[in-house]
Amino acid sequence: xxxxxxxxxKSKEASRQIALLTTEEKNEALRAIxxxxxxxxxxxxxxxxxxxxYGRNQGLSNDLLDRLRLTHERLLSMATGLQTLIDLPDPTxxxxxxxxxxxxxxxxxxxxxxxxVAMIYEARPNVTVDAAGLCLKAGNAVLLRGSSSAVxxxxxxxxxxxxxxxxxxxxxxxxxLVNPESRDTVKELGQMRGxxxxxxxxxxxxxxxxxxxxxxxxxxxxxVGNCHLYIEETAQKDMAIDIAVDAKxxxxxxxxxxxxxxxxxxxxxxxxxxxxxxxLSAGVTIKGDEWIQRLNPTVEPAxxxxxxxEYLSPVVAVRSxxxxxxxIAHIRTYGTAHSEAIVTENDEAVxxxxxxxxxxxxxxxxxxxxxxxxxxxxGAEIGISTQKLHARGPLGLGALTTNKYVIKGNGxxxxxxx
Amino acid sequence: xxxxxxxxxKSKEASRQIALLTTEEKNEALRAIxxxxxxxxxxxxxxxxxxxxYGRNQGLSNDLLDRLRLTHERLLSMATGLQTLIDLPDPTxxxxxxxxxxxxxxxxxxxxxxxxVAMIYEARPNVTVDAAGLCLKAGNAVLLRGSSSAVxxxxxxxxxxxxxxxxxxxxxxxxxLVNPESRDTVKELGQMRGxxxxxxxxxxxxxxxxxxxxxxxxxxxxxVGNCHLYIEETAQKDMAIDIAVDAKxxxxxxxxxxxxxxxxxxxxxxxxxxxxxxxLSAGVTIKGDEWIQRLNPTVEPAxxxxxxxEYLSPVVAVRSxxxxxxxIAHIRTYGTAHSEAIVTENDEAVxxxxxxxxxxxxxxxxxxxxxxxxxxxxGAEIGISTQKLHARGPLGLGALTTNKYVIKGNGxxxxxxx
Numbered sequence: 001x002x003x004x005x006x007x008x009x010k011s012k013e014a015s016r017q018i019a020l021l022t023t024e025e026k027n028e029a030l031r032a033i034x035x036x037x038x039x040x041x042x043x044x045x046x047x048x049x050x051x052x053x054y055g056r057n058q059g060l061s062n063d064l065l066d067r068l069r070l071t072h073e074r075l076l077s078m079a080t081g082l083q084t085l086i087d088l089p090d091p092t093x094x095x096x097x098x099x100x101x102x103x104x105x106x107x108x109x110x111x112x113x114x115x116x117v118a119m120i121y122e123a124r125p126n127v128t129v130d131a132a133g134l135c136l137k138a139g140n141a142v143l144l145r146g147s148s149s150a151v152x153x154x155x156x157x158x159x160x161x162x163x164x165x166x167x168x169x170x171x172x173x174x175x176x177l178v179n180p181e182s183r184d185t186v187k188e189l190g191q192m193r194g195x196x197x198x199x200x201x202x203x204x205x206x207x208x209x210x211x212x213x214x215x216x217x218x219x220x221x222x223x224v225g226n227c228h229l230y231i232e233e234t235a236q237k238d239m240a241i242d243i244a245v246d247a248k249x250x251x252x253x254x255x256x257x258x259x260x261x262x263x264x265x266x267x268x269x270x271x272x273x274x275x276x277x278x279x280l281s282a283g284v285t286i287k288g289d290e291w292i293q294r295l296n297p298t299v300e301p302a303x304x305x306x307x308x309x310e311y312l313s314p315v316v317a318v319r320s321x322x323x324x325x326x327x328i329a330h331i332r333t334y335g336t337a338h339s340e341a342i343v344t345e346n347d348e349a350v351x352x353x354x355x356x357x358x359x360x361x362x363x364x365x366x367x368x369x370x371x372x373x374x375x376x377x378x379g380a381e382i383g384i385s386t387q388k389l390h391a392r393g394p395l396g397l398g399a400l401t402t403n404k405y406v407i408k409g410n411g412x413x414x415x416x417x418x
Numbered sequence: 419x420x421x422x423x424x425x426x427x428k429s430k431e432a433s434r435q436i437a438l439l440t441t442e443e444k445n446e447a448l449r450a451i452x453x454x455x456x457x458x459x460x461x462x463x464x465x466x467x468x469x470x471x472y473g474r475n476q477g478l479s480n481d482l483l484d485r486l487r488l489t490h491e492r493l494l495s496m497a498t499g500l501q502t503l504i505d506l507p508d509p510t511x512x513x514x515x516x517x518x519x520x521x522x523x524x525x526x527x528x529x530x531x532x533x534x535v536a537m538i539y540e541a542r543p544n545v546t547v548d549a550a551g552l553c554l555k556a557g558n559a560v561l562l563r564g565s566s567s568a569v570x571x572x573x574x575x576x577x578x579x580x581x582x583x584x585x586x587x588x589x590x591x592x593x594x595l596v597n598p599e600s601r602d603t604v605k606e607l608g609q610m611r612g613x614x615x616x617x618x619x620x621x622x623x624x625x626x627x628x629x630x631x632x633x634x635x636x637x638x639x640x641x642v643g644n645c646h647l648y649i650e651e652t653a654q655k656d657m658a659i660d661i662a663v664d665a666k667x668x669x670x671x672x673x674x675x676x677x678x679x680x681x682x683x684x685x686x687x688x689x690x691x692x693x694x695x696x697x698l699s700a701g702v703t704i705k706g707d708e709w710i711q712r713l714n715p716t717v718e719p720a721x722x723x724x725x726x727x728e729y730l731s732p733v734v735a736v737r738s739x740x741x742x743x744x745x746i747a748h749i750r751t752y753g754t755a756h757s758e759a760i761v762t763e764n765d766e767a768v769x770x771x772x773x774x775x776x777x778x779x780x781x782x783x784x785x786x787x788x789x790x791x792x793x794x795x796x797g798a799e800i801g802i803s804t805q806k807l808h809a810r811g812p813l814g815l816g817a818l819t820t821n822k823y824v825i826k827g828n829g830x831x832x833x834x835x836x
Contacts, residue, residue, distance in 0.1 A: 109811075112776075251833075
């Protein structure tokens with residue numbers, strides 16, 4: 001029996017105890033966890049320094065090193081995040097749906113924890129704490145399979161969080177770090193159907209596709225966003241340009257940033273140059289089709305590959321389209337069903353776009369950057385689902401639960417009622 | 419490009435048209451389909467006779483031949499089932515959740531069709547019509563991959579249903595039969611992530627596990643039910659015996675029938691013989707542990723394998739337990755999280771059982787046979803989910819939908835608000 005399988009067995013065992021906690025008991029544990037993280041700040045930062053040093057020696061980019069770094073502010077923000085979770089309603093304590101059949105059989109449909117959640121993610125240690133907090137609040141145990149480049153930081157964080165659990169008399173095995181040194185653990189977790197209830201991969205497209213291909217455990221696909229902004233003929237100039245710049249540059253490295261702008265030619269004939277200049281001034285590299293290249297000599301040629309690329313950087317593809325149908329057809333071909341926006345003053349175009357675009361979020365006259373649990377009012381989020389099963393869009397606490405029918409009779413039989 | 423892949427592409431195309439239909443248009447199509455099935459009764463029965471003849475030559479059991487058979491009554495009951503669907507509310511026309519942020523950004527969360535549903539099932543031709551009706555009513559296109567032993571019947575049914583669609587001016591490709599002669603089509607469908615939105619396998623354990631193992635498309639696991647009835651010390655004698663007989667014999671071949679009865683020794687010491695006799699009189703073969711074998715000489719010895727067996731026939735395993743905790747431990751080890759029942763007058767035992775048993779349906783003093791869409795008031799059902807993601811228990815129309823955020827702004831930017 002592998003170490004990972006043993007951990008999963010312990011996780012299932014712990015999940016049964018966690019599932020029975022009251023909301024107040026879970027909140028107390030979250031409070032203890034937040035305190036322990038701040039109490040152990042020095043240990044955590046020392047561990048983090050080891051990861052950073054190793055990362056530098058391995059030649060990690062400054063961007064990746066920055067994601068890995070745990071400053072005082074970042075630790076404080078983890079603790080604040082846990083406090084936010086404490087304030088959110090417990091999805092499992094909601095009143096169940098109830099109904100009674102004519103023969104008196106009473107049916108209740110309760111929300112209950114999923115059980116064991118496995119998170120598979122990359123080098124951001126904040127996911128370790130966010131995921132643990134969300135899973136606990138919803139009554140689940142969690143197996144954390146982070147990146148080997150953050151192994152010391154994650155060990156220190158998990159050790160602090162487990163102390164918090166222990167101080168409340170709860171099983172430490174509700175939070176376990178799975179060995180990140182072995183690729184096999186990703187595959188192993190994926191095969192533990194019946195033991196692991198759901199796998200949530202969080203990271204780049206390659207990670208997510210690998211997890212999906214290797215897993216028989218249900219997976220929630222998250223995060224890959226090849227998002228589009230379509231500027232229709234009647235779009236207000238300033239609004240369209242502002243939204244384009246915001247959706248591309250507010251935070252280019254995240255999944256809800258825009259990667260391709262589709263511009264209707266009639267609009268672009270008048271305002272296209274100004275759009276391009278605004279993007280260039282904001283430091284964006286532009287790749288355009290031939291029609292767009294005519295607008296500005298710095299526009300680089302876009303290839304077929306660009307339409308399918310999630311740049312996650314200050315680069316945007318721009319394509320001219322002749323009408324709303326062409327824009328929709330482009331998005332259907334290249335989109336990842338994450339966040340798609342139209343800027344227009346034409347109600348018919350809005351309706352057609354919203355009806356025909358099949359995505360987690362469809363926007364009218366707003367930036368795609370709002371596809372985010374906190375922005376939609378869900379508090380924390382464990383990822384953004386781009387699949388249709390279970391939940392689509394930002395995943396909150398509710399997505400970490402399932403349902404259970406509780407049925408009460410008084411000797412009710414199905415065949416014996418006549 | 420394989421035939422199956424081409425069918426899936428056409429299905430996606432058709433799903434876009436079906437998704438935009440009004441409830442009335444969908445109901446009209448269901449009515450036309452029901453009429454066409456009855457109009458073509460002669461053709462359908464001729465086709466069915468071919469399947470029956472082939473089945474007899476292949477030595478199919480009488481039980482399987484019976485499942486395959488399409489009588490006038492069964493066709494009528496298909497048509498009635500479609501009428502029931504017409505009367506059910508359309509899940510996609512429910513009012514969306516709506517809220518507005520302080521900055522005026524309007525958020526709506528709509529229920530929308532899943533898109534393309536692939537059903538993979540065995541030799542029951544009624545699933546062809548049930549699944550097509552449910553998928554259509556929820557606004558989906560459906561790929562039907564039935565069994566080769568029902569191929570003529572399925573072709574005739576699908577041909578009738580497609581005529582119905584055509585007569586309403588709707589794309590016939592919304593209903594397609596996938597070649598059942600090739601095992602490859604099951605695997606192919608499973609790899610069409612992004613094109614096929616969900617796979618629902620319906621049938622025996624082997625079929626379901628094969629589909630899960632081969633698919634990257636999200637799968638809803640259905641139907642395997644190793645269900646338990648636990649008779650606690652304080653159970654009323656008559657109630658416990660009635661429920662045991664009903665849960666085992668009302669319809670032994672279905673997934674919500676009981677397969678193992680756990681009896682508390684203190685109860686069985688007094689009433690055990692009577693329980694065994696009642697089951698024997700109802701024609702049930704009993705396999706018991708040593709303690710149970712003492713009660714009646716006809717009880718056969720149960721092996722470890724029996725605890726894990728879904729008999730789907732008039733056979734039941736009976737095991738003696740010493741308390742509620744042992745019963746729960748047994749169910750955790752051998753159960754399939756489908757339907758689990760306790761008969762007791764002890765409130766503490768009820769609470770402990772309901773809290774600790776992790777299953778789609780947990781019963782108190784009632785037969786497990788009520789785990790069924792129609793019994794719970796959902797009208798038709800496409801299967802009973804035994805996994806936790808998306809939906810657990812009987813799947814109704816709502817399980818054939820997903821959500822879509824529709825967000826309206828007035829130039830809303832995330833970074834530009836300061």
